[in-house]
Amino acid sequence: MEANLGQFKLILGSSSIARRKILADMGYEFTLVSADIDEKSIRKEKPEELVMALAEAKAKAIVQRIPGDDNTEEAESTLLITCDQVVVYEDAVREKPSHVEEAREYIRGYSKGHAATVSSVLVTNLKTGFRKGDVDRVEIYFHEIPEEVIEKLIEEGMVLKVAGALIIEHPLVLPYVKEVVGTTDSVMGLPKTLTEKLLKEALGAK
Structure with a gap:
C-alpha cells in the first residue's frame, strides 16, 4: 500500500498500541x-x-521536537499522523477514566445502551507544511453487560487507558456489542479510509 503513494517517511504521533497495529495492518x-x-x-x-x-x-508539540532536515528538494516527504478520540455518551464527552470507579460507572452506562466514538486524524507534511485533518464518528449499541464481565474488565485494567473505558474489540466485550454503525478500526482510534485519504492529500499538495 505504501508503494502506491510513492516514497515517504511516516511518523505516528501516538503511543496507542491499537493505532500502531492498525497502521501496520495497512501496510505502512x-x-x-x-x-x-x-x-x-x-x-x-x-x-x-x-x-x-x-x-x-x-x-505542534511533535513538530517542535523534530529536526528540520526535510527541507531540501531531494529529500523524501515526512508525514506525521496525529490523532485523538473521545467517547460520547448521552451528549457528554468521555475521555480516559481518571479512576477505577469512573471506569466502572462508564461501562455500566453502556449496558443495554448506546455510545459513540469521535476520532480525529490529522496529517502534516513536514516538508511542505501542508496539514489537513477530519473526524469520523461511529455509533455503538450494546446488549446488557453482566456485572461480572465489568469487574473482570476493571481488574484487567486495559479499560482505564482508553477513552470512555470503551474497548469493543475486547474478547470480554465483543459478545455484548449489539450493533456498530461504522468501522471497528475507527472505534479503535484510527479510521483506515480517512487516514488513507489524508495521506494521499498530504503527498499530493505542493
Missing part, C-alpha cells in the same frame, strides 16, 4: 513519537472540535 512502516501534551488543558464544547484541537496540539 513508520516510527513512533509521543506528543506528551497536557490534554486536560485543552477544552472545547463539541467533541468534534475537541478531538481536532488535541490532534493539532499533538502535531
Whole structure:
C-alpha cells in the first residue's frame, strides 16, 4: 500500500498500541513519537472540535521536537499522523477514566445502551507544511453487560487507558456489542479510509 503513494517517511504521533497495529495492518512502516501534551488543558464544547484541537496540539508539540532536515528538494516527504478520540455518551464527552470507579460507572452506562466514538486524524507534511485533518464518528449499541464481565474488565485494567473505558474489540466485550454503525478500526482510534485519504492529500499538495 505504501508503494502506491510513492516514497515517504511516516511518523505516528501516538503511543496507542491499537493505532500502531492498525497502521501496520495497512501496510505502512513508520516510527513512533509521543506528543506528551497536557490534554486536560485543552477544552472545547463539541467533541468534534475537541478531538481536532488535541490532534493539532499533538502535531505542534511533535513538530517542535523534530529536526528540520526535510527541507531540501531531494529529500523524501515526512508525514506525521496525529490523532485523538473521545467517547460520547448521552451528549457528554468521555475521555480516559481518571479512576477505577469512573471506569466502572462508564461501562455500566453502556449496558443495554448506546455510545459513540469521535476520532480525529490529522496529517502534516513536514516538508511542505501542508496539514489537513477530519473526524469520523461511529455509533455503538450494546446488549446488557453482566456485572461480572465489568469487574473482570476493571481488574484487567486495559479499560482505564482508553477513552470512555470503551474497548469493543475486547474478547470480554465483543459478545455484548449489539450493533456498530461504522468501522471497528475507527472505534479503535484510527479510521483506515480517512487516514488513507489524508495521506494521499498530504503527498499530493505542493
